[in-house]
Amino acid sequence: MSPSRQSLQTGPRIVPGEAGSAFSLPRSSPKKFKSSRDRVLAAATAVFAARGYRGASTQRIAERAGVNQATVFRIFNSKRELYLKVLEGKLGADLPPWLLRTPDANSDHEQVFSEVAERLEVLFDPTFIRLLLAGGLEQPQQLKKCLRPRLLSFYSVLGEYIQERIRSGALRDLDPASMARALVGMVFYERIFNELLGGRGLPGNDSERVGKTFTNIWLHGVLKH
Numbered sequence: 001m002s003p004s005r006q007s008l009q010t011g012p013r014i015v016p017g018e019a020g021s022a023f024s025l026p027r028s029s030p031k032k033f034k035s036s037r038d039r040v041l042a043a044a045t046a047v048f049a050a051r052g053y054r055g056a057s058t059q060r061i062a063e064r065a066g067v068n069q070a071t072v073f074r075i076f077n078s079k080r081e082l083y084l085k086v087l088e089g090k091l092g093a094d095l096p097p098w099l100l101r102t103p104d105a106n107s108d109h110e111q112v113f114s115e116v117a118e119r120l121e122v123l124f125d126p127t128f129i130r131l132l133l134a135g136g137l138e139q140p141q142q143l144k145k146c147l148r149p150r151l152l153s154f155y156s157v158l159g160e161y162i163q164e165r166i167r168s169g170a171l172r173d174l175d176p177a178s179m180a181r182a183l184v185g186m187v188f189y190e191r192i193f194n195e196l197l198g199g200r201g202l203p204g205n206d207s208e209r210v211g212k213t214f215t216n217i218w219l220h221g222v223l224k225h
Helices: 003-007 038-054 058-065 069-073 078-090 109-123 126-138 140-167 176-197 207-220
Strands: none
Touching: 038 058, 038 069, 038 078, 038 126, 058 069, 058 078, 078 126, 078 140, 109 140, 109 176, 109 207, 126 140, 126 176, 140 176, 176 207
């Protein structure tokens, strides 16, 4: 075994929610996946999210996937290749088709924006947030490579719809791209805040109302007219 591979085996065995980990992930069983590749990817996603790139090891990933380390390296040539596949799978350039269906120009804009906010709440799940934070610290260039096309695509579609609503007189004449970023930023900040500070027990964390409340603030502000 090469020194580079051997060095990846060091470190204690990870278990979901183990003490001392920066984050704890809910237990999920990679064994529900039929192929070894899918099991390894599922396990690697959880371990990289909990430990970051440097803190994760292929030994931990193999144990979580229920395979041996040789199987991991048979499927993926290196730890870095596996990490990139995880990023591409979770943060990759393609938007989920359900996230932003092209809205009808005549649709109720408040309902459209509420649905977008609710879908963003789903997209920014704990694993997404943890991979994003760890990747931003450890592998910023790779993170940008995976995430930037996705953001640009999303802002383009949402910005076009906002521009149409501006032309129709429904929205104020502001920069559509900045408006799109503001809506995404409100939801994203709330999700990060929850992950870092355990926001489930904080006021205003009713998941069914967050999207609608943020959308209302984004559209109308908080001033009483």
